[in-house]
Amino acid sequence: MAVPYSMGRVIDTIYSAVEQGNLIDNLKWICKILVVVFIVGGCANAGRVYLMQMSGQRIVNRLRNAVFGSILKQETAFFDKTRTGELINRLSADTALVGYAVTENISDGLRSTVAVIAGVGMMFYVSPQLASIVLTVVPPISMIGILYGRYVRKITKRVQDALAKSTEVAEEKIGNIRTVKAFAKEDNECKRYAEKIAIVVNLAKQESLAKAAFFGSMGMAGNLVVLSVLYGGGMMMESAHITVGDLSAFMLYTGWVAMSLGGLTSFYSELMKAIGATSRLWELVDRKPEIAIDVGHVPTAASVLGAIKFNDIQFAYPSRLDVQVFSNLSLSVPAGSITAVVGSSGSGKSTLGSLLLRLYDPNQGSVTIDGEDIRNLNPQWLRTYVGTVSQEPILFSCSIRDNITYGAADPSVISIDKIIQAAKEANALDFIQSFPDGFETVVGERGVMLSGGQRQRIAIARALIKDPKILLLDEATSALDAESESLVQEALERLMIGRTVITIAHRLSTIKNADTIAVLNNGAIVEQGSYESLMAIPSGMFRKLVEKQTIVAR
Ligand SMILES: Nc1ncnc2c1ncn2[C@@H]1O[C@H](COP(=O)(O)OP(=O)(O)OP(=O)(O)O)[C@@H](O)[C@H]1O
Ligand SMILES: [Mg+2]
Structure with missing residues (x-):
């Protein structure tokens, strides 16, 4: 978090040192410290990514074990009514979605949250006046974000359902390829699969439109903020309220906060996606088979x-x-x-x-x-x-x-x-x-x-x-x-x-x-x-x- 601030200091050092003449010494010193800070930050980041990736995989693994175990324990009648492809889809796609959402996504989300809070804090520290300009855009943006998240949750459930339907077709036809071939139905089956997949694309189109509108307006809002900061900051520099370094630091913080806010919204929408998928998974894991397989009397062999x-x-x-x-x-x-x-x-x-x-x-x-x-x-x-x-x-x-x-x-x-x-x-x-x-x-x-x-x-x-x-x-x-x-x-x-x-x-x-x-x-x-x-x-x-x-x- 201190990077923009230190960058601001570097710039100010350069500016002031030009007058005082000890530019090189100061610059060297600050840069050395910053290099160390960057190395430590890089290592910490690598550790975070590794841990999150691994725990994500472990969670997906456990989830898959639980789902598969639960599927196999169901009574036969359950399989008369449920198609294999649907179950396979839950086992592969839904679990992966949830695994990602609760690890990497949460970690990114936490990072973004901390970054936003710290960034805003530093903005106020550097220049309270400029910070208040920036903050006026936060309430409308978060409203849009929440609406967008809700929409994503709804559409994800439909996308996963449509995906399951297409997996059903693929699984059944590939599994019985001999019959398909014996009746020369390859083209028909391709068409049928294409129809199912087209539904996914249609849903994805709706999702993409929403995403496009959302991120488009976010980007625009971000640029407008930057522009108003430049404008406000320029005015303040004119009246000597702020140094070049401070303004630069502030700009960097603004960019930082904007980026983190973007991260936060994608965290939110991924979380909503996962909630859509989770409900489908727990439905399956929690299902009690009508004929439980491992209860009851075991007579002695003799x-x-x-x-x-x-x-x-x-x-x-x-x-x-x-x-x-x-x-x-x-x-x-x-x-x-x-x-x-x-x-x-x-x-x-x-x-x-x-x-x-x-x-x-x-x-x-x-x-x-x-x-x-x-x-x-x-x-x-x-x-x-x-x-x-x-x-x-x-x-x-x-x-x-x-x-x-x-x-x-x-x-x-x-x-x-x-x-x-x-x-x-x-x-x-x-x-x-x-x-x-x-x-x-x-x-x-x-x-x-x-x-x-x-x-x-x-x-x-x-x-x-x-x-x-x-x-x-x-x-x-x-x-x-x-x-x-x-x-x-x-x-x-x-x-x-x-x-x-x-x-x-x-x-x-x-x-x-x-x-x-x-x-x-x-x-x-x-x-x-x-x-x-x-x-x-x-x-x-x-x-x-x-x-x-x-x-x-x-
Ligand atoms: N899983 C199922 N779900 C619903 N109905 C079924 C199921 N399996 C069989 N049936 C129906 O139950 C009836 C009896 O089927 P079953 O398989 O016991 O016949 P079968 O006497 O073994 O015939 P075959 O001599 O042709 O093997 C049939 O009418 C069949 O359509
Ligand atoms: Mg029979």
């Missing part, structure tokens, strides 16, 4: 047998409450038995599995395991206890080894022998070993670098590693070729041994293997029994399914 019961279940998906999937469904699966669930497409077979995993809670009725309502059980325990091979198994974009061990509670303790064993039992070892990188082969996003049958066998190995008491198999509807079909089938049969199994079946072979067959229709189990007994019902549902070839005769 005490569980694995008898499953669905009792009078009524269920509609939360995102589509008017469509009743189950109206009155009861099904009992004794421990250690295999039950095949059949039914036409869309009858709710996969939904049955989601209820067993407690991805959704039934609206009425209950699901019990060994007589205990699964709502009382710890969902994370439940989901390690129930192994699944889903209809369209999804792998992660890591190595085959990591995908197989994904099922284990602690992947790092799984020995390679165990992994090989699991792969072997899943009939996956041969094709894995045929890859040059073997178990280290990376499978691509969602496992796209593997065939459907290979993906399924890896998913079976993944379920095997988990060694679950209860197994939920959702057979793929798409028929594999006969060979990989029988390989998958064989692997599944091995997987079923010694477990309670619910298999959602489309193939006669699987169905005939089951101890009992349950036929799902119109939201309830309408028939249950052995293959022979169900085929014996003349106009039975099961018979119709077999005749209509909904069940594949392989």
Whole structure:
């Protein structure tokens, strides 16, 4: 803060020393002190910037961890309603905005505040008369600043929302690029994305106009102030009220204060932006999942047998409450038995599995395991206890080894022998070993670098590693070729041994293997029994399914 003042002194020294003759000595002395002051100031500034940058990054990190943690803990229904792109946008853009605002921005803001106060103080010290001229412009300028800040807060929320919408489009289309390409929709999708992005630009245009008007008028006001100071100061010099050095110092302070005021307003508008983004973030962080994942009873491993019961279940998906999937469904699966669930497409077979995993809670009725309502059980325990091979198994974009061990509670303790064993039992070892990188082969996003049958066998190995008491198999509807079909089938049969199994079946072979067959229709189990007994019902549902070839005769 003393810089302009000292500069003023330097100038005055030069002026007065010219008369007294010891110019060089005085000048040297003052300049030496100033150089030291500048070096110290520079170091302090560097330290400030470093600390602020780092703490900003740390805050963004923690914020991201909190947001990501909260997102993953939400119940499945939340993801039915919320688009991925929107969540990604909050995770990346909103957190960055907040992180910047509460660190660097606050530091700049504090610096500007101190600079303004000290600058104004020094202005009064140097020349109270001139200072009062300058200060008349402060009230109108701060009014404009406040209005501008409010506007920025409002528009930021809209910009972030529009940005999220465009991220949604980009995320979905890039994530499913094969479908986009298969339908030759690249141009359409580009257009669609451009439309979403155009909304952002339009909003940005409004923001820019406001910003332009604001900073334009600020600059003009600043120049007018400088001009009036020059005018007033000139008058005062005429009457010898002020020295050249004082006037110069004053001018420098005026510039300084003006610059800091500019900093203060941008601090204010950034803060308003962050408030817009923060409200969206806390909404997410504070959201309590309807099915909390880590509360509830954890039974001891030895005490569980694995008898499953669905009792009078009524269920509609939360995102589509008017469509009743189950109206009155009861099904009992004794421990250690295999039950095949059949039914036409869309009858709710996969939904049955989601209820067993407690991805959704039934609206009425209950699901019990060994007589205990699964709502009382710890969902994370439940989901390690129930192994699944889903209809369209999804792998992660890591190595085959990591995908197989994904099922284990602690992947790092799984020995390679165990992994090989699991792969072997899943009939996956041969094709894995045929890859040059073997178990280290990376499978691509969602496992796209593997065939459907290979993906399924890896998913079976993944379920095997988990060694679950209860197994939920959702057979793929798409028929594999006969060979990989029988390989998958064989692997599944091995997987079923010694477990309670619910298999959602489309193939006669699987169905005939089951101890009992349950036929799902119109939201309830309408028939249950052995293959022979169900085929014996003349106009039975099961018979119709077999005749209509909904069940594949392989
Ligand atoms: N996440 C969801 N949100 C809303 N409705 C859903 C959801 N998932 C499935 N549905 C609906 O619930 C019904 C049952 O679907 P489900 O996936 O259980 O059928 P499915 O018997 O497994 O069919 P398929 O044999 O074709 O796999 C369908 O009408 C479907 O449209
Ligand atoms: Mg299904």
